[in-house]
Amino acid sequence: MTFSLDFSPLLPYWPVFLKGAWLTLKMTTVAVFFGVILGTLVAFAKRGKNRLLSRLCSIYIEAVRNTPFLVQIFLLYFGLASFGVRMPTFAAAALAMVINIGAYAAEIIRAGLESVPRGQIEAAECLGLSRWRIGWHVMLQPSIEKVYPALTSQFLLMMQASAIASQISAEELTATANTVQSDTFRSLETYIVVALLYLALSLLIKLIAWGVGEVAFKRRRVIRQAAERAGKPVPDQGRIDTVIPGGAA
Amino acid sequence: MSAIVKLADVYKSFGSNQVLKGVSLDVAKGEMIAVIGASGSGKSTALRCIDRLETIDRGTIEVCGIRVDDPKVDLHQLRREVGIVFQSYNLFAHLTVEENIMLALRHVKKLGRDEARRVAMGVLDQVGLAQKADAYPEQLSGGQQQRVAIARSLAMSPKVMLFDEVTSALDPQLTGEVLRVMEDLAKDGMTMLLVTHEMAFAKRMADRIIYMHQGKVWEVGSGDMLDAPQTPELRTFLNNGL
Amino acid sequence: MTGGFTAAHLFYLVHSIWWTLVLSALAFVLGSIGGFGVMLARISPRRWLSRPAMVYIEAIQGIPLLILLFIVYFGLSVYGFQVPALVAAGLALMVYTSAYLGDIWRGCIDAMPKPQWEAAECLSLTRWQTLRLVIIPQALRLALPPTVGFLVQVIKMTSLASVIGFVELTRAGQIINNSIFQPFLVFGLVGVFYFVLCYPLSRWSQSMEKKLNVGNR
Numbered sequence: 001m002t003f004s005l006d007f008s009p010l011l012p013y014w015p016v017f018l019k020g021a022w023l024t025l026k027m028t029t030v031a032v033f034f035g036v037i038l039g040t041l042v043a044f045a046k047r048g049k050n051r052l053l054s055r056l057c058s059i060y061i062e063a064v065r066n067t068p069f070l071v072q073i074f075l076l077y078f079g080l081a082s083f084g085v086r087m088p089t090f091a092a093a094a095l096a097m098v099i100n101i102g103a104y105a106a107e108i109i110r111a112g113l114e115s116v117p118r119g120q121i122e123a124a125e126c127l128g129l130s131r132w133r134i135g136w137h138v139m140l141q142p143s144i145e146k147v148y149p150a151l152t153s154q155f156l157l158m159m160q161a162s163a164i165a166s167q168i169s170a171e172e173l174t175a176t177a178n179t180v181q182s183d184t185f186r187s188l189e190t191y192i193v194v195a196l197l198y199l200a201l202s203l204l205i206k207l208i209a210w211g212v213g214e215v216a217f218k219r220r221r222v223i224r225q226a227a228e229r230a231g232k233p234v235p236d237q238g239r240i241d242t243v244i245p246g247g248a249a
Numbered sequence: 250m251s252a253i254v255k256l257a258d259v260y261k262s263f264g265s266n267q268v269l270k271g272v273s274l275d276v277a278k279g280e281m282i283a284v285i286g287a288s289g290s291g292k293s294t295a296l297r298c299i300d301r302l303e304t305i306d307r308g309t310i311e312v313c314g315i316r317v318d319d320p321k322v323d324l325h326q327l328r329r330e331v332g333i334v335f336q337s338y339n340l341f342a343h344l345t346v347e348e349n350i351m352l353a354l355r356h357v358k359k360l361g362r363d364e365a366r367r368v369a370m371g372v373l374d375q376v377g378l379a380q381k382a383d384a385y386p387e388q389l390s391g392g393q394q395q396r397v398a399i400a401r402s403l404a405m406s407p408k409v410m411l412f413d414e415v416t417s418a419l420d421p422q423l424t425g426e427v428l429r430v431m432e433d434l435a436k437d438g439m440t441m442l443l444v445t446h447e448m449a450f451a452k453r454m455a456d457r458i459i460y461m462h463q464g465k466v467w468e469v470g471s472g473d474m475l476d477a478p479q480t481p482e483l484r485t486f487l488n489n490g491l
Numbered sequence: 492m493t494g495g496f497t498a499a500h501l502f503y504l505v506h507s508i509w510w511t512l513v514l515s516a517l518a519f520v521l522g523s524i525g526g527f528g529v530m531l532a533r534i535s536p537r538r539w540l541s542r543p544a545m546v547y548i549e550a551i552q553g554i555p556l557l558i559l560l561f562i563v564y565f566g567l568s569v570y571g572f573q574v575p576a577l578v579a580a581g582l583a584l585m586v587y588t589s590a591y592l593g594d595i596w597r598g599c600i601d602a603m604p605k606p607q608w609e610a611a612e613c614l615s616l617t618r619w620q621t622l623r624l625v626i627i628p629q630a631l632r633l634a635l636p637p638t639v640g641f642l643v644q645v646i647k648m649t650s651l652a653s654v655i656g657f658v659e660l661t662r663a664g665q666i667i668n669n670s671i672f673q674p675f676l677v678f679g680l681v682g683v684f685y686f687v688l689c690y691p692l693s694r695w696s697q698s699m700e701k702k703l704n705v706g707n708r
Contacts, residue, residue, distance in 0.1 A: 163555035195562060
């Protein structure tokens with residue numbers, strides 16, 4: 001039985017696809033924004049002096065990292081519904097994503113914080129800087145630069161995990177695909193188009209992330225440009241290349 | 250002349266290892282004291298205790314009238330009076346040279362940005378690195394980084410400066426520039442306490458040299474002490490060229 | 492307060508774990524074989540091998556597993572292959588795994604210091620011999636923690652097979668929940684089972700990584 005790919009029935013659905021892509025982008029960006037804030041708080045709390053708090057943070061992180069995102073989102077959405085809390089699907093999906101990315105971001109940021117040489121913290125203490133100031137200026141700022149690649153990867157992984165939100169009927173790109181393919185009966189073509197859209201979104205995110213990195217991390221740019229001008233080899237930018245086996249899934 | 254730094258009968262152990270066994274020493278205003286000794290003699294530990302990077306088990310430490318060994322000591326006040334320079338410089342790698350110096354000026358001394366910059370450029374000039382203000386630490390040599398570290402501490406106008414083996418990590422040809430800066434500081438009347446291996450420098454510049462051995466102050470004297478050591482331990486130490 | 496959750500339900504859940512493990516093993520083993528090939532292609536000096544490998548990795552890493560799953564599932568059926576959900580899911584997971592493992596392992600090979608290659612070259616070893624005898628044995632140590640970490644990912648990823656009807660742990664949970672409507676209890680239990688499967692592997696991966704870092708100091 002021969003079958004040929006026919007994309008033409010999909011053409012009128014372009015605006016629908018783009019809207020789905022936009023919703024995916026929106027959901028992911030919101031989730032990552034709050035997720036990283038949550039992750040930062042958890043990272044500091046886990047390293048803090050309060051043992052109980054530190055323990056709770058560990059439990060949170062390990063629970064999220066060792067269970068599938070699909071199960072987490074079911075637990076949140078259906079679980080809360082069974083207690084009478086009815087959330088709009090977008091909010092539920094975003095919340096589940098925030099909780100998920102918070103755990104991964106916490107580990108990434110904690111690794112960054114731990115890589116700050118102890119000596120610099122001592123020097124800052126001896127200059128009289130307060131604990132908050134040290135936390136921000138001496139620990140968090142260089143850490144964010146170091147773990148920026150890992151955080152970017154996490155953003156991308158989270159965007160792919162957002163596809164799972166379609167399982168609770170949240171509106172995003174995969175849900176859009178499900179609708180379109182049931183309308184047009186061109187299932188394979190629909191999912192191929194959507195796959196390409198996800199790829200396009202990935203490339204877009206990588207480009208934006210690179211741009212933000214160039215602007216925000218003046219140090220890398222300055223050193224790289226100075227090395228290029230002097231004709232010397234560009235020094236390794238000292239990233240944390242640890243692939244934190246992460247990703248929502 | 251009352252002493253700015255007073256250690257009296259200080260004991261400190263790390264776990265079961267007794268590192269300081271009753272150290273007493275005084276540093277008067279404007280004095281430069283060099284502390285020498287083999288590794289493990291406790292000299293760095295003693296220095297770190299003065300700025301409360303370590304707490305002591307017994308004895309008292311007083312700096313500018315502040316009781317450092319008091320559990321409720323005001324650390325901010327203490328660290329305003331004491332500046333410390335480390336062996337590994339510990340510059341903030343993600344900030345430029347100028348920003349390194351301005352950080353504490355702005356957030357501890359609460360200076361405005363322009364005033365902080367003025368002070369920063371002033372101390373950078375003093376150590377001869379004004380032209381490197383916009384460079385990042387990794388673009389500088391070890392000697393330059395250490396001079397920036399000295400400038401960073403100096404900018405806070407401390408009453409006493411501690412130097413923990415600040416030239417030990419440097420290539421020999423780079424130690425000279427750092428020692429010159431320290432010499433200028435001494436001539437300006439700064440009270441300085443250095444842990445060092447630079448015997449020639451100590452002999453020439455220090456008002457007093459303290460030799461520590463196995464956690465105790467073993468011998469004290471002027472530069473002549475190095476030519477005519479009284480105790481066999483110091484004699485061995487000097488002969489080994491440590 | 493269990494509201495209808497019986498021992499039979501519990502047994503059904505536990506039984507489904509077996510299928511989770513089967514799918515995981517299938518995906519991981521086949522994906523490893525594929526991943527090894529992808530890694531070799533990626534590090535090859537021959538452009539016609541390394542370029543497509545790079546595109547393959549970037550493409551697979553850029554799309555959600557769920558979409559890949561749908562493409563494989565619907566792709567197979569429109570071309571006339573009626574396959575059980577296990578095969579479709581296994582195939583999709585295998586492709587996904589091969590791309591990620593290939594990339595992880597390539598990273599480990601790249602991390603091996605150049606002097607190792609140079610020394611082997613000066614001993615007249617061929618590229619393949621160098622890889623086999625010098626580089627890969629050393630890269631294995633570095634590769635173990637992230638590979639075990641990815642195995643954890645694979646186990647979690649099998650939950651998506653539920654979407655195309657394969658009855659593994661998550662689907663079993665959905666089936667039970669659809670009849671007794673106790674989502675908190677059912678999915679909570681499902682979560683616990685996944686945790687029991689994944690946590691020991693996660694810890695193993697972390698402890699291996701710590702030992703590696705100590706050794707490297």
